[in-house]
Each structure stands twice: as C-alpha cells, then as structure tokens.
Amino acid sequence: MFQTKKTYVSAEMRMSELIFENPSFLVMMEHFNLDMATQDKSVEQICQENLLNNEVFIAIANLYNGFNPEGIDRFEPDDVKAIIAFLKNSHQFYLNEKIPEIHDIVDHLFIIETNKRTEIALIEKFFSEYTREVEEHLQYEDNIAFPYFMELLSPKRDCKKTRKKFSVKEYQEHHTDIETKLNDLKKLLVKHISLKDNRSLKRKLLINLFELEYDLNIHSVIEELMLIPLITKIERSISHG
C-alpha cells in the first residue's frame, strides 16, 4: 500500500527487493506463514523451500502489486489447501490485529475529542456493526465454506450435507456489503468529519482503515477469482467422474 512503483512479480526475482518495493508484502508473507528474512533468495527458492506452488504465490503477490491474477487455469486441486491456509491466516490478521487496532483508536478519540462525541459515538457504533458483519462472514468461511472445500479434496467425501449450506452468490454478496461500509467510513473521515485537535490520531485511524480495506479487497479477489473457480472445477470433475 505504500508502493510507488509496480513490478510484475516473476519466479526469478529476489524476494527482498520485492519487499522493499512494496511493504505490503510483509503482511502477505505472514499470511503465507513465511519468514521475512529472505536473504538473497528468489521467489522460486522461497516457494520450493516452503513447499508452495510457485504459480499460486506469484498470482497472489501480483495481486498485492495491483495486477489481476493470471495462470489460475494451471492451479492444481491440491492448491486449495495452500489458498485456504493463506485465507485463514488473513482472518486472524483482521480479527486479532487490524480491527482491534481500529477500535482502540476510535475509543481513544471518544475520550479526548470532547467536541465531537456525537459523531465519534456514531462512528463507534458503525464500526462495531461492521465488525459484527465481518466476523459473521469470516465465521461462515471458517465453519461452512472451507470445511466443504476440504471435504471435496478428501478421497472419502460426503459433501451432500455441507453442499446445501454453501452458496457462491451469498459469498459474493457478503463481500460487497463489507466493502461498501468500509468505504463509507473512509469517505466520512476524509471529507466530512474534521478532528482538528487530533489530526495524527485521525490519520492513524484512516491508515488502518486503508490497510484493512487493501487486504480485504485482495482477500475477496483471491476467493472469487482463484478459490471459487478452482472449487467449481473440482466439483465438475467429481460429478463427471
């Protein structure tokens, strides 16, 4: 999110250079469960060492650099596991780190911005409702969608039970709602709510919102453009086999 230059990631590039160019790669590495001390290793080496499919890593890294995913048709059914592991780690990042940080700043603002108590109280309420929606969606993924996807991969599958509860359309609608609300909050803070005495706190709040939004957007693109097509492909091969 702080990048100034956009590089199209490929296998032979040096990981550390990519991180210097786009610091958002740090959080991406965490989502992949990778250590960020990468010495002078290339993207390919890192993937090999960590038993990650190059194509998956590169597609996601390019998303972080602002390019649409490519090579999805070359993903293997087994890549579902790595993608789900990535998404589960990002859930932890939203729920245990980013969202609490934002709540803390809003709480702090409420205490010190005595002139704007009404607006801040409303923002607090707004963000709490938003948090509840995000939590619900992430729980839906963790408890219904992901187990169903994993079930598809296992040899002894019995997906009939879970199948009914999962719907791609519902999945996508959740995403749209989540994006709209976050966008409203950013617009309000940037354009309308002036917090003259606490500009630095307001900036921190906004930067956190931008960071959350950036990662959440990538999260939904991964699900909609990588995971779902892959799952559809697996489902089709099961019904044909």
Added chain:
Amino acid sequence: MDKCRINIGLVEPSQIICEGLTTILLKAESHNRIFRFDSLDEMIAAIPTHQINLAIINPALAKNNVPDFIQKRNSLQLNAWVGILYTLHDRDVLTLFDATIQITDSSEQIAETIHQLSVNKCHCSNCHQSESLTSREIDILRQITLGLSNKEMADKLNISVHTVVSHRKNIICKTGIKSQAGLTIYAISNKIISLENFA
C-alpha cells in the same frame, strides 16, 4: 467524480519518451493517472485493478502480430487506443488506433488529443456537478436518517416513489456514501440533523 478520471496505460519501451509523455500528461489540466507497463500483456492484466480506460502504445508492439493485437483490442472495453509515433509505420498499422501522438506535437496538442478522446467517451453525467445537496435532497436525507422506506417518504413529502428513488441516487452519487448509518453520520456532521431528531 472518480468515474471521470482518466487512467492511462502506457506501453512504450523508451524511457525518455515515457518520462516525457508522463510529465506532459500530468501537467495537463484533466485528472490523468498514468501507469507504465513493459508489455501489452502486462497492461491487459492490470486493466481491471487499475481501471485503465485509455491506452497509449507504441505501434511497433502491434505491427509484429496484427491479428493478435486486434483480438486483444476488441476484447477490451477501453475508451481509446492511442499510438505514439516517432518512427515510420505502415498506414495499415496506424488505422488500428483511434488517434496518434507525434513526437513533434506540442504539450498542448498532446493534452488536447487525450482530452478530446476522454470527453467524447465520458459517460459520467455528473462530471463537474457540485457535491452540495439541494434542499429537496436534504429533505429526503432527513427522512433516510429516520429510517423511512421509499414509500413512506413519498407519502410524507407528497411526491412519487420514483422521484424519491432518483433523489436517493443523487444523494449517494454526491456524497459517495451508500449505507443508511453512514448517511446519518454525514447528516449530523454537516448539521443537517441533530441528535434531538432521534429523541
């Protein structure tokens, strides 16, 4: 407002030409954003995320494989394809472009070429519309914050549901805020309503 900003994808191997063109376009009065790519495919991959609506490319990139270029061009919904010319090209290749920029063009000519293309194709009706709400829109906004349905608002204000819907659309378009809760915060911070309205 964001809708009518022009996001330009620039595919041109020469660093000098790129930097020069970027400087000229950024100085122009329209809101241009320029993204440079090393190849056509790279730009195509970035079109959805960067919302690129105009491409400026070196015709040499199309010359070697015209059918491929035409296919890519037709599959993408860009507003215009502009060729940047500093060597001679076949007439056939040049017909693939909606306009051309010559290396001898002045800054004003270049800016004008791009501006013309974007003005013709800009579908955003409220391009330069003010963001402040009309008094009727403010009436509607007050009702929205109270949680009234479109039908209830129409009855209360003696207008048709259709009119309510169109006011709502304008409010969303002008403020950029879509949710009811967000609009309520907007109304309070702009002093359109006060907390007593909820009491």
